Amino acid sequence: MTFFQQVRTEAAKVVWPSRRETIITTVMVFIMCAFTSVFFFLVDRILGWGVGQILG
Template sequence: MAINPFQFIQEVRTETAKVVWPTRRETIITTVMVFIMCAFASVFFFLVDRILGFGLGLVLG
């Protein structure tokens, strides 16, 4: 079934119009939250790595 390219573009525009885009405030808040969670995860995994490294040093050293 061949689709006319113009019809395809029209359907894409119709579907794009249905998308609910986030507001500037929502985007900023979400971005800040992602950075905060990355910082927490980084600190957590750094501490776990240090604790495990220290524990292995005691067992093997």
């Protein structure tokens, strides 16, 4: 029982992000995922072309 009281006390100390902060962070994650996807797509194409030139 003491454990659950301690958990409840610690959970009360947590500062939860606001709705606006959560939305902004989520949008930033999606933007960074898009940039990363485009970057690795382009790197893959360039390296594939280079290997094709060497072996082809």
